[in-house]
Amino acid sequence: MAEPVLEIRELRKNFGALAATDGVSLDLRPGEIHALIGPNGAGKSTLIHQISGSIRSDSGTIRFLGQDMAGLDMAARARLGLGRSFQISSLAPEFSSLRNVMLAVQAKQGSSLRFFRPVMGDRSLTDPAMAMLERVGLAERAHLPAAELSHGERRQLEIAIALALGSKAFLFDEPMAGMGPEGSKSLTTFLDGLRHEAPILLVEHDMDAVFALADRISVLVYGRVIATGTVDEIRNDPEVRRAYLGETA
């Protein structure tokens, strides 16, 4: 078995008396889509925040490409190749879609302490950014401020940004949320191809998408992983059915 890209061991986070993350261990292996499912309030987003570095963990380890992430902030983890999308889209709203992606291209190229050369005429920024927008199907919206995009389009834009970063693993927090059935379908196809570029840890409520995409699924309930396995294993796991799927399936 190949070395996992992302290795999480015994991760914990308490908010007061609430154990939002209660000893979570999971792996993200090369080339896989690992879906993280669970009822509302199970701690999925908290876990994504801990991995990406926007919430500090109480204990436990996160190793990414063999390196311990302890003490690294969100910007440092992003530079190492941890690309993420947010549950509630997080973009520079006044900037156009293109400029949002250009920011990622600029970050990937190195220092932003460059003071004189205009970015808008810089083909080394605009060309890769435009290419990423084309890949996610947003090229026509390139010059629209991010604030004027639809919900679904903002999700696509976040993915374009993660792509532009040349991420070595993706953390996607509900990328299908707010998308119509058409949008979900095309995004599902897109993510399916993306796993060969970098593995994806996918938090998603759309079960059709999860079952279609996931190589493995982990089920999170009250901050604990109650099961990890293939789609079939999870579907037939009695505890999972009771805790979660029973209500929907």
Add this chain to the structure above:
Amino acid sequence: MPPKPRLSRETVVNILLALMLLAFPLGASAMGETFYITLATRIVVLALAAVGLNIALGLGGLVSFGHAAFFGLGGYVAGILSTHAFNAEPLLFGIEGTTSMPVIWLVAVMICGIIALPIGAISLRTTGVYFIMITLAFAQMIYFFAVSWPAYGGEDGLSIYVRNEFPGVNTAQPLSFFLICYVLLMLALGLFWLLRGARFGAALEAGRQNATRLAAVGIAPFNIRLVAFVVSAMMTGIAGALFADLNKFVSPSMLSWHMSGELIVLIILGGKARLFGPVAGAMLYVLIEYALGGITEHWQFFLGLILLCVVLFARGGLLGLLAGKARHG
């Protein structure tokens, strides 16, 4: 790309503002009205200070309520260096004073940079109201230091007996001094424009809009903001040196929080993050001060009303009214 007019409306407005600001003192000079040249110089110097603040406040969203510290420091650099030169007594370690403006500006820039670095490094660990308060606190520390230090006039301030010199220019002549200030303002605007369009500006503005997004692409907002804060302080420091030379006087009032507030008001009036926002703001401010100040000593009451209207009905300031919403490529 959407079709773009050759000159955007904002560019036309900017050019008109720059020409008006130049034509006014030229006309006044032709008619021998020295007072109006001084008025125009006041506009230009305040605008320069506000262009500096606009880097931090406008582009970075860093509401520094302590920029008077740098304005006043620049003023004291001019005052102290020229006093020592005038009295022919050396400063510390046998360094001579000077009456050369370029040297004074250089020293003002260095001093402001050196002071702004630790102030920024500490203040930028906070955001929002805390950032406002901590920058205010630092500025007040410097203010009280100046008040209580008798060597350079303390509370009474320090007079500059003869305006400092610029090679090849008779600075005692109001129009010449105006032109020096005007050229510096245009250079500062050019620098602001370059910074805003470059990678640095993109990161700084993205951080204002959404710091989480900036961090998520791997750019630490703190570093970008610290550089912006320091550059911003340096520019405001040069304006302070010019202000001291304009009034031939520097006092702790240049360091007081009223001054910090005035600089913020200029930007809000003119339009924050806009290239010519501080220029439009300073023009409006000084004209209100002059026009209403002649009628009533309570002119600031009316300034307050105008500010209220701008905040409630014209968030983009004067530039927003004249040139429409800001555009980001």
